[in-house]
Amino acid sequence: MCTVCGCSEGDVKIEGPAHEHAHPHADESEQMIVQQGDDLDFGQGPAHAHVAGMSQSRMVQIEQDILGKNDRYAGLNRARFEAQSIFALNLVSSPGSGKTTLLTETIQQIKGDRHVAVIEGDQQTANDAERIRETGVPAIQVNTGKGCHLDAHMVGHALDNLTAFQGGILFIENVGNLVCPAAFDLGEAHKVAILSVTEGEDKPLKYPDMFYAADLMVLNKTDLLPYLDFDVDKCIAYAKQVNPSIEVIQLSAKSGEGMAVWVEWLEHKRQAMIKQRIDALETEINQFKALL
Amino acid sequence: MHEMSIAEGIVQVLEDQAKAQCYTRVKTVWLEIGPLAMIETEALSFCFEAVTRDTLAEGAVLNIIKIKGEAFCMQCLKNVPITERYDSCVDCGSYQLQVVQGDEMRIKELEVE
Ligand SMILES: Nc1nc2c(ncn2[C@@H]2O[C@H](COP(=O)(O)OP(=O)(O)O)[C@@H](O)[C@H]2O)c(=O)[nH]1
Ligand SMILES: [Mg+2]
Ligand SMILES: [Zn+2]
Ligand SMILES: [Zn+2]
Ligand SMILES: [Zn+2]
Ligand SMILES: [Zn+2]
Numbered sequence: 001m002c003t004v005c006g007c008s009e010g011d012v013k014i015e016g017p018a019h020e021h022a023h024p025h026a027d028e029s030e031q032m033i034v035q036q037g038d039d040l041d042f043g044q045g046p047a048h049a050h051v052a053g054m055s056q057s058r059m060v061q062i063e064q065d066i067l068g069k070n071d072r073y074a075g076l077n078r079a080r081f082e083a084q085s086i087f088a089l090n091l092v093s094s095p096g097s098g099k100t101t102l103l104t105e106t107i108q109q110i111k112g113d114r115h116v117a118v119i120e121g122d123q124q125t126a127n128d129a130e131r132i133r134e135t136g137v138p139a140i141q142v143n144t145g146k147g148c149h150l151d152a153h154m155v156g157h158a159l160d161n162l163t164a165f166q167g168g169i170l171f172i173e174n175v176g177n178l179v180c181p182a183a184f185d186l187g188e189a190h191k192v193a194i195l196s197v198t199e200g201e202d203k204p205l206k207y208p209d210m211f212y213a214a215d216l217m218v219l220n221k222t223d224l225l226p227y228l229d230f231d232v233d234k235c236i237a238y239a240k241q242v243n244p245s246i247e248v249i250q251l252s253a254k255s256g257e258g259m260a261v262w263v264e265w266l267e268h269k270r271q272a273m274i275k276q277r278i279d280a281l282e283t284e285i286n287q288f289k290a291l292l
Numbered sequence: 293m294h295e296m297s298i299a300e301g302i303v304q305v306l307e308d309q310a311k312a313q314c315y316t317r318v319k320t321v322w323l324e325i326g327p328l329a330m331i332e333t334e335a336l337s338f339c340f341e342a343v344t345r346d347t348l349a350e351g352a353v354l355n356i357i358k359i360k361g362e363a364f365c366m367q368c369l370k371n372v373p374i375t376e377r378y379d380s381c382v383d384c385g386s387y388q389l390q391v392v393q394g395d396e397m398r399i400k401e402l403e404v405e
Contacts, residue, residue, distance in 0.1 A: 057405055060313050066301045066323075066397045069308070147297065180294040183330060183397075208377035209330050241387050242378045 012154060013143040015126060016161030070184055073152035077187025080159060081170070082277065087270040088170040090188035092210060094203075095176030097196040098220040100128045102253040102262075103171055107135045109263055115168030119158045121150040121175045128173065138162055149181040150174050169270065178207040189273055190214075196221040197228055201235035208242040216247045218262065223252040295332060298397065299339035305399055306349050315404035318349040322401040326359040326394035327375045333358075361394030 065071065081088050091099050100120075107116050118139040120129040129141035140158045142150060155172060162170075172188060174181045182191075193214035195203055198221055204211040211217060217239050219232065236248050249265060251258030306318050321340075325331050333356050340354045361374040365381040366388035372381050374394065380387050 057319060057403055060309075060315070060402050060404055062305070062309055062313070062399055062402060064305045064309070064399045066298055066305065066399060069301070069304060148294065149297070179330065180297060183294075205378055209328070212377045238378075241380075244388055 012145055012147065014154065014157050014161065015129065015141045016158075067183060070152050073156055074185035074187040077152055077156055077159065080156075081187060081189070084164065085167045085274060085277070086165065086170050087168070087266075087273055088172060088186075088188045089266075090172045090174060090181070090186050090191045091194060092174045092178070092181045092191055092214065093176060093194035093196075094178050094199060097176075097194045097199065098253050099173050099176075099194055100131055102194065102218065102220060102251075103173060104131055104135050105253045105256070105259060106171075106263065106266070107132070107137055109259065110169070110266070111135065111137055115165035117162050117165055117168060117170050119150075119155060119162075119170065119172045121154075121173060123147070123175060138165075144175055148175055148177045148179070149184050150186060151184050152186050155186045169266065178203070178210045182207075182209040182213040190216060190269065192216045192218060194218045194220055195235070197225055197230040197232070201231050202238060204235065204239040204242050211239050211242045211246060214243070214246060216249065216265065219248060219250045220253055222250050222257060223255040294330065295335040295339045296343070298331060298336060299343045302340065302399060303343050303347055303349060306402070307347070309402075310348060313402075313404065315402075316348060317405045318352045318402055319405065320353045320355060320403035321349070321399060322355045322357060324357045324359050324396050324398045324400050326396040327361045328377055328391065328394040329397045331397065357400065359394065359396050361391070363389035363391045363394075365389055 077088075080086075091103070093099055103118060107118075110116060116137045118129070118132045118137065120126075120132065120139055120141045121144060122128055122141070123144050123146070125143070126141040129139040132139035140161050142154050142158050144150065144154070150172065172186055174186075178193075191210075191214040193210055193216070195217060197219060200206070204217070217236075219235065225232070232250065239246050239248065247265070249258060249262050251262055253259070302321065302323070306321070310316065325333065336356070337354050340352075344350050344352055361376075361379075362371050363374045363379070363381075364370070365372050365384065365386055367384045367386040368381060371392060372383060372389070374389065374391070377391070378387075379389070381389060
């Protein structure tokens, strides 16, 4: 990724000026915490009592989440979103389900009211970022090369290259893939799974992890329903089987049918996020007031 | 391929921990993997061998400890076994299940020098 600091991950490319370290790297803030009985010892590495020169096999218990590093970067992104009141969504789907089309149509409708920015993930080309920029909003393309998903570290660097947009909406279009983007938290408020009616209605059962991780399923291309024997009710039942609390919106990014419901969902969730933040701050203020 | 990025994630943890834990070579790795972790263990072993080449874990043995999936059933108000996200409760058939265990992907222990 960046030849500067060696946080390189194969052939990832991010549009924008040369790498600057505006975003903190998760490791720099990482501390070794050792638990001894009830005491927590910060900043001391364990097992430093080895004898130099003696090569000896030994066991170390590390209990580390394999995706722990990604989760730390995701936490940093989330903190940045919170500090700037940015509402971030992670859009996941198979290739071609209509993510970019949904975004360009959505942006046309909301850009007058709100700052919008987009991070576009694709293995190759900057085509989708260009499609977004044609609508007049900023977009940063991340090319993952061989990588089949965006990770939180890439998103952090992409954020560095977006000018501040306090209070706005950030759409992150993930690489078209219904498998591993489910496992990689990017710091978003919600994952949104987009499924088009030209795909099988049993997709939620075939890729349960994605529909489990998503808070909303957008069923796109409903304009094509008359020509297909896609069973909408069955598809929704399958999605709820995997994730009983998933919400569903049916729409056509092409005809515009159902778009209003989606735009309303966006605003509703954005406000819910802000209200949650206000509640948390009020609680904190009251705690301080109690000390007076 | 998903297992490739997971294998790379493992090597990254091994390299990150090397200094703190004072080792220069990893001989064995024990992983805990749940049935909901979306990992094909055979593919993972294959990828692990490929990505550890020329690293401190070259030739290391990968042991996978499979963890059981478990969910809390809102109807029965108890934990029941599951193997897939879309499983229903084995006792009452309800889909109102809350996963409590089974999506683990953890490095548990290492044998190092
Ligand atoms: N009929 C129809 N086609 C659509 C709709 N939304 C997107 N498409 C088409 O689906 C194809 C893939 O769309 P795109 O937005 O590039 O998908 P992405 O890969 O998920 O970003 C394009 O040819 C779009 O014109 C829709 O609602 N109805
Ligand atoms: Mg696209
Ligand atoms: Zn860097
Ligand atoms: Zn970096
Ligand atoms: Zn991937
Ligand atoms: Zn039950």
